[in-house]
Amino acid sequence: LYTRAKGMHPEDPYPPKRLAEIIKKKEEQKAKELLAAKEKERRNKYENLIKAGDTQMASKNWAEARVAYTNAIKLFPEEYPKKQLVLIVKAIQDEKNATNAELAKKEKRAKYDELIVKSDNSYRQKNWGQAKSTYRAALNLFDEDYPKNQIELIDKAIQAEKDLALENEANRKILLAYNAKIKEANAVRDAATDGKKFSLPSIYSKLPIKLRVMRRILLRKWPNSKKN
DSSP states (O other): HHHHHHHHOOTHHHHHHHHHHHHHHHHHHHHHHHHHHHHHHHHHHHHHHHHHHHHHHHHTTTHHHHOOOOOHHHHHHHHHHHHHHHHHHHHHHHHHHHHHHHHHHHHHHHHHHHHHHHHHHHHHOOHHHHHHHHHHHHHHHOOHHHHHHHHHHHHHHHHHHHHHHHHHHHHHHHHHHHHHHHHHHHHHHHTTTOOOOOOOOHHTTTTTHHHHHHHHHHHHHGGGGGGG
């Protein structure tokens, strides 16, 4: 309409002016639509990146999730992808800490097993001091029953050896006393062969009970010594 009016009355400035305004509005509307389309495209791309990031994060694929969230922030710097990136950093650190803890635990267990083997070897060799020391070292790593029980067995073995040593010492002293009395009895016997009268029972009556038992051996050897 304005175009025909312009042709019919070219001297009239109104039709060209209105025509320019209409063209301008159409161009502005077209620009707005184009901008809206681009914005919608960006939003769709953003949402797809967020979905991808969430999927990768759920699968613990931290690197892929980080890329998706980072690209999403480039489109729209919103809080959600930023928070997700913080969670990813924490998750990676937690996994690293867990891996280090598991590695440390394995190393600790290997050291414990090594100490147990060393302790068992010392135990079989009756090297009680060394065995007890290494069992205690193993116990400091893991509070388990096996090294505790072995230490108890070692203490019993040490006490048994002490008791046996005391018994052997007592028997040694008895044997020394017995030999001394035998020597004394032999001297009495030798003197008796010269015509002197000595009573062997009077000698043995002074012996301790354990030595008196030995007297029976002498009585079997010299039955005539029981006259008095």
